[in-house]
Amino acid sequence: MTEYTNKTPKTKSDMNFIQTVDAMNKALAMTNNLLTDMRGEFVEFRREQADFRQEHKELTQRVDDLELSYEITHDQEDNITYNVRRLAKELVGYPSYIYGVTCSDIYRFLRRNYNLASAVGKTEKRYYEGIIKGLNSYEEVQFDSDKLYEHKKKLDEAKKG
Known part of the structure; x- marks a missing residue:
């Protein structure tokens, strides 16, 4: 009977280990999906930021051109x-x-x-x-x-x- 009790925890331990590994794999997959989504959003954000910078640069250039076209004082x-x-x-x-x-x-x-x-x-x-x-x-x-x-x-x- 001692052997049986010794084997049971090993099997439970093996089961717990497999479940733990499975849970960790799922957590890693979820984290990976989350990071992939965040990377996509970051890339989109960078594009929007670059577009904004270009629009700002063009607007600044237009204002500068307008100011320079004023008559001298x-x-x-x-x-x-x-x-x-x-x-x-x-x-x-x-x-x-x-x-x-x-x-x-x-x-x-x-x-x-x-x-x-x-x-x-x-x-x-x-x-x-x-x-x-x-x-x-x-x-x-x-x-x-x-x-x-x-x-x-x-x-x-x-x-x-």
Whole structure:
């Protein structure tokens, strides 16, 4: 009888072990299914997040473009005008026979090459920095006092005749 009692717990133990392994396999399968579902949701969430980031980037770009298309401020307009006059004074002096045509030539140069609007105040903000840089390059690239004297003489002759 001792042997029988010794065998019974082993069999129960074996049964409990098999049930435990079975339960653990089911739990692992459930955990695996849960992780798979969570991974799918995470991937979907990442896609949505990426879409949101792209939409945010596009919206930010549109707002930036809109802000840059505004006209320059009155202070910026005054700054351009002041710098054009200052440059003309440096190049030909004031008062000078060709001071006016020099200012006109600077404005023409900025309009052709640096997107200055026909009315300085109508210039878009995006071009302001380029215009300031253009003022610095005018003397090297465009300035020719002999041509400006000729131009001024032709204007004077046209007024007389």
